[in-house]
Amino acid sequence: MQSSQNGERELFKSRAGFILAAVGSAVGLGNMWRFPYVAAEGGGAAFVFLYILLTLSIGIPLMLSEFSVGRGSRLSPIGALRKLGGPWWSILGYMYVITGFIILAYYSVIAGWVVRYAIDGILVGFPVDPGEQFGIVTTGMSPIWYHLGIMATTILIVSLGVQKGIERAALVLMPVLFGILIFLAIWAFTLDGAMEGYVEYLRPSLGELLNPKILSQAAGQAFYSLSLGMGCMLTFSSYLSDKTDMGRESVTIAASDFGVAFIAGLVVFPVIYALGIQGDVSESTVGALFIALPGAFVEMGAVGRVVGILFFIALIVGAVTSAVSLLEVVVASVIDEFKFPRRAASIAGGVLIAIMGLIPASSLDLLGLVDKLAEAMLALGAFFMAIFVGWVAVGAADEMKKGAGERSKRMVPLVMTAVRFVLPPMILFATVYAFIAVVVEYRSAFGG
Ligand code: TRP
Numbered sequence: 001m002q003s004s005q006n007g008e009r010e011l012f013k014s015r016a017g018f019i020l021a022a023v024g025s026a027v028g029l030g031n032m033w034r035f036p037y038v039a040a041e042g043g044g045a046a047f048v049f050l051y052i053l054l055t056l057s058i059g060i061p062l063m064l065s066e067f068s069v070g071r072g073s074r075l076s077p078i079g080a081l082r083k084l085g086g087p088w089w090s091i092l093g094y095m096y097v098i099t100g101f102i103i104l105a106y107y108s109v110i111a112g113w114v115v116r117y118a119i120d121g122i123l124v125g126f127p128v129d130p131g132e133q134f135g136i137v138t139t140g141m142s143p144i145w146y147h148l149g150i151m152a153t154t155i156l157i158v159s160l161g162v163q164k165g166i167e168r169a170a171l172v173l174m175p176v177l178f179g180i181l182i183f184l185a186i187w188a189f190t191l192d193g194a195m196e197g198y199v200e201y202l203r204p205s206l207g208e209l210l211n212p213k214i215l216s217q218a219a220g221q222a223f224y225s226l227s228l229g230m231g232c233m234l235t236f237s238s239y240l241s242d243k244t245d246m247g248r249e250s251v252t253i254a255a256s257d258f259g260v261a262f263i264a265g266l267v268v269f270p271v272i273y274a275l276g277i278q279g280d281v282s283e284s285t286v287g288a289l290f291i292a293l294p295g296a297f298v299e300m301g302a303v304g305r306v307v308g309i310l311f312f313i314a315l316i317v318g319a320v321t322s323a324v325s326l327l328e329v330v331v332a333s334v335i336d337e338f339k340f341p342r343r344a345a346s347i348a349g350g351v352l353i354a355i356m357g358l359i360p361a362s363s364l365d366l367l368g369l370v371d372k373l374a375e376a377m378l379a380l381g382a383f384f385m386a387i388f389v390g391w392v393a394v395g396a397a398d399e400m401k402k403g404a405g406e407r408s409k410r411m412v413p414l415v416m417t418a419v420r421f422v423l424p425p426m427i428l429f430a431t432v433y434a435f436i437a438v439v440v441e442y443r444s445a446f447g448g
Helices: 015-026 029-041 045-073 077-085 087-123 130-138 142-159 162-189 194-202 206-210 212-225 232-237 246-274 278-282 288-299 301-338 342-356 364-392 396-401 406-446
Strands: none
Touching: 015 162, 015 232, 015 246, 015 301, 029 045, 029 087, 029 194, 029 212, 029 246, 029 288, 029 301, 045 077, 045 206, 045 212, 045 232, 045 246, 045 364, 045 396, 045 406, 077 087, 077 232, 077 301, 077 364, 087 130, 087 142, 087 288, 087 301, 087 342, 087 364, 130 142, 130 288, 142 162, 142 301, 142 342, 162 194, 162 246, 162 301, 194 246, 206 212, 212 364, 212 406, 232 301, 246 288, 246 406, 288 301, 301 342, 364 406, 396 406
């Protein structure tokens, strides 16, 4: 199993296993918690349209770029970039690992809140005063314990390896998530305020489309949601066989990710509008949905309780499979670079991240700031990935064609043109905006 030591890298066992693991990485808090309110804030249907456009024009070429580097080198980010680009490029790999550290440290904290909501929902029901409850869930020792619980689960799955841990967890968990979400969307359709909710979610405000802030937010959301810009898809693809049609898989993964985000919006908005509590959401802080949704569930009595529990369970599933992919980037790098056995690498990396997470676990303002910082680092990482694949690494196009069907093969020149000429300027623009957003957030949270 310690494949890197005998030169035989462990591979995904099945096509479904890889796809579900990658979709498991992509689908998470970003889809079910971030997307609905970012979309509503950013112009409804106009935003959704823009988001689809960006997913197709930037997301898929970038995912394919990461795939070509990962499978082309069969290494985790640091080694892969060094092998294909020389020693200087390994610095980008280190940046990816640091980004993974930062994201998982706060991602796990939010996932921990979700677990607490689910457990409370099962044991005592949803809170009558959701604002107060949010305060209880996010302060003191509670967020710390739940964060540590999430990290322990994540470490366990990753330490079991690619097939027995990551692939198996995704094969079992992801269908559960899809099932729950579809059930919830159908149920939400039957609510009284459903239409109003859909309208608010999707009413196009075209003016927002030309707003550069919205454009960069949509790009940032796309990277975040598709797990791009920190070598995560790169790492997963390093466990792929040469027979995989990576073009086709990238489309499947991106479409599933968008589908889940879109459907999550179809659940969240009717629920919120059925109860007329939209004011709670429009504040759009980290906590908005955590306050508005439980408030809605409690109003709906017994049905609300069941539905709410299911919603939070789906969120836990998404969050855990995403956390697994984040830790895998760190662990794979430690295995490849320092020849640690997988179990030791998982525990060492995971425990360090768990300790780092104690900081965002104890300050909401800081957590919001780190979320913005993560987005900016992803954009920066994505920018350099595009430069690397478009202009530095040789043979990326050939790697994309390997194992590809006719249709995917024909798309490769178009993808490469996008990677070279379209992605760098667009992503650079998004990066600059994202770093400005970090400064703005810092000023507003810490009064600098
Ligand atoms: N995509 C996940 C979500 O939407 C989060 C995530 C997992 C991620 N791995 C990542 C984000 C790698 C950026 C990079 O919740």
